[in-house]
Amino acid sequence: MSAFEYFQENWTPVINDFLEKLLKDEVDDHKISQIMAYSVMAGGKRLRPLLFLSTLNTLGKKIDESEIRIACGIELIHTYSLIHDDLPAMDNDDYRRGKLTSHKKWGEAEAILAGDALLPMGIQWIAEGSQSAELVSIITRAVGPNGMVGGQYLDIDSTNNSSVSNDDKFINRMEWLKTGCLIEASVEMAAVYAKASDIEKVKLVDFSRVFGRAYQIYDDLVDIVETSEEAGKATHKDEEEGKNNTLTLLGIDKSRQKLKELINEAKDDLKDLNSEVLLGFLDLYKKVL
Amino acid sequence: MSAFEYFQENWTPVINDFLEKLLKDEVDDHKISQIMAYSVMAGGKRLRPLLFLSTLNTLGKKIDESEIRIACGIELIHTYSLIHDDLPAMDNDDYRRGKLTSHKKWGEAEAILAGDALLPMGIQWIAEGSQSAELVSIITRAVGPNGMVGGQYLDIDSTNNSSVSNDDKFINRMEWLKTGCLIEASVEMAAVYAKASDIEKVKLVDFSRVFGRAYQIYDDLVDIVETSEEAGKATHKDEEEGKNNTLTLLGIDKSRQKLKELINEAKDDLKDLNSEVLLGFLDLYKKVL
Numbered sequence: 382m383s384a385f386e387y388f389q390e391n392w393t394p395v396i397n398d399f400l401e402k403l404l405k406d407e408v409d410d411h412k413i414s415q416i417m418a419y420s421v422m423a424g425g426k427r428l429r430p431l432l433f434l435s436t437l438n439t440l441g442k443k444i445d446e447s448e449i450r451i452a453c454g455i456e457l458i459h460t461y462s463l464i465h466d467d468l469p470a471m472d473n474d475d476y477r478r479g480k481l482t483s484h485k486k487w488g489e490a491e492a493i494l495a496g497d498a499l500l501p502m503g504i505q506w507i508a509e510g511s512q513s514a515e516l517v518s519i520i521t522r523a524v525g526p527n528g529m530v531g532g533q534y535l536d537i538d539s540t541n542n543s544s545v546s547n548d549d550k551f552i553n554r555m556e557w558l559k560t561g562c563l564i565e566a567s568v569e570m571a572a573v574y575a576k577a578s579d580i581e582k583v584k585l586v587d588f589s590r591v592f593g594r595a596y597q598i599y600d601d602l603v604d605i606v607e608t609s610e611e612a613g614k615a616t617h618k619d620e621e622e623g624k625n626n627t628l629t630l631l632g633i634d635k636s637r638q639k640l641k642e643l644i645n646e647a648k649d650d651l652k653d654l655n656s657e658v659l660l661g662f663l664d665l666y667k668k669v670l
Numbered sequence: 671m672s673a674f675e676y677f678q679e680n681w682t683p684v685i686n687d688f689l690e691k692l693l694k695d696e697v698d699d700h701k702i703s704q705i706m707a708y709s710v711m712a713g714g715k716r717l718r719p720l721l722f723l724s725t726l727n728t729l730g731k732k733i734d735e736s737e738i739r740i741a742c743g744i745e746l747i748h749t750y751s752l753i754h755d756d757l758p759a760m761d762n763d764d765y766r767r768g769k770l771t772s773h774k775k776w777g778e779a780e781a782i783l784a785g786d787a788l789l790p791m792g793i794q795w796i797a798e799g800s801q802s803a804e805l806v807s808i809i810t811r812a813v814g815p816n817g818m819v820g821g822q823y824l825d826i827d828s829t830n831n832s833s834v835s836n837d838d839k840f841i842n843r844m845e846w847l848k849t850g851c852l853i854e855a856s857v858e859m860a861a862v863y864a865k866a867s868d869i870e871k872v873k874l875v876d877f878s879r880v881f882g883r884a885y886q887i888y889d890d891l892v893d894i895v896e897t898s899e900e901a902g903k904a905t906h907k908d909e910e911e912g913k914n915n916t917l918t919l920l921g922i923d924k925s926r927q928k929l930k931e932l933i934n935e936a937k938d939d940l941k942d943l944n945s946e947v948l949l950g951f952l953d954l955y956k957k958v959l
Contacts, residue, residue: 527697
């Protein structure tokens with residue numbers, strides 16, 4: 382078992398237990414708690430919280446309850462983004478991770494509100510776990526109009542807009558904002574929280590940017606390579622709906638090539654760090670190569 | 671001119687200019703910036719930012735750019751809540767402050783995303799203006815599942831549910847969460863930020879709770895007393911749609927009586943403070959008495 386697999390097997394249940402317990406204990410209304418937990422506990426990989434914790438590990442920072450609270454705050458925010466992305470007015474998806482999406486299960490108003498509840502609670506956990514206004518600044522910038530929500534807006538705005546379907550720069554920017562910003566923030570928050578040196582921080586943030594860019598290409602490839610059953614959501618859907626991404630731009634072979642290049646770049650960023658665990662994240666991409 | 675009127679006339683344009691300038695300068699994408707600013711600049715009274723600043727004034731804290739940034743962060747969050755409340759899946763309102771609502775003007779996806787952009791940016795401004803994780807904790811709790819969003823959920827869940835239309839306790843709780851929590855947070859953040867003594871803080875927070883409770887009754891009375899043209903939105907709508915509030919429970923006369931009692935209670939809370947400006951907020955309610 383690799384260091385990464387060991388780390389993942391160790392901390393994933395801790396994250397899951399914490400999320401389940403706190404959504405029960407810290408949300409007063411039972412029904413809202415249930416609606417929030419339905420999506421949070423739907424079987425995500427906990428990639429972003431694990432990335433946060435792995436970066437702490439790389440920097441020799443001990444992981445305790447405060448650190449888990451921050452990590453889980455990131456997952457709440459990620460879940461909010463999925464719930465809103467799936468809404469009828471947005472991507473209009475019926476299934477996510479093999480289960481009915483929030484609005485299909487609970488209703489549209491309930492899904493909007495579940496997302497609206499998860500976002501501030503995620504930021505709250507980050508603020509209270511870290512006691513740091515700087516971490517709040519990092520996460521709120523990453524998910525605001527110049528980050529994740531900005532990317533989602535460009536996506537909505539450009540769907541079926543053929544004038545941008547071949548615009549490499551536009552697509553890179555959109556994909557970066559949609560997915561990369563939150564991944565970068567997960568690593569950057571860990572670097573700031575663990576008081577990394579300037580050099581460590583630059584390397585880690587560089588790694589997170591390359592990893593995040595690779596993740597989007599990976600995600601698009603999963604959409605094509607896997608069957609709908611394996612992926613737990615509707616696949617082959619992006620192309621049908623006129624969505625523009627690196628895959629529709631480069632095709633499968635060149636996307637795989639690009640992904641390999643990015644993996645090597647990411648490995649390079651981690652070279653001089655105590656990065657055994659972080660390196661393991663790159664193995665995730667093997668299944669589409 | 672009262673001290674309150676002077677304060678309001680002095681700071682309202684400062685708040686408005688700051689909001690307009692920063693939404694232009696700090697949002698990269700012109701179109702998203704425009705959609706956000708459309709709702710933020712739609713002519714609100716800036717009640718919550720003014721409450722924050724007036725509480726600072728009461729405590730003798732100087733108002734400078736950092737303080738304005740926090741105040742404006744509160745207004746972004748308030749505006750997000752209005753945009754999402756108006757959505758078709760929620761209250762389905764076409765007009766707000768006499769203008770088309772965000773989703774009517776820009777589309778539903780755009781309105782959801784404008785709200786999703788304003789919330790984290792509002793928290794960001796509060797974090798960066800205050801450099802305080804405690805203020806972030808106060809604001810995120812106030813707007814999360816145990817605060818504003820929780821109230822909105824109870825509202826949606828109880829509309830046309832006759833089993834709660836006579837439940838005084840349920841209605842008080844729902845109205846408190848929907849409107850009161852953010853008002854209380856505006857005052858509590860100022861008390862923490864200006865390092866109020868424990869006694870000052872208790873009095874100010876008490877005041878904010880009574881003021882917030884009164885505000886909801888006032889808002890419901892405006893819905894009946896004013897014509898649609900004066901209020902800038904559809905009035906007499908709550909009753910038609912089976913919405914439960916203090917007004918449908920008590921009727922107009924007893925609601926007015928209740929409001930008068932709350933005003934006296936609020937005045938009592940402010941008695942020993944340097945509260946000339948804060949007291950003036952209570953004059954707002956005169957127009958429905």
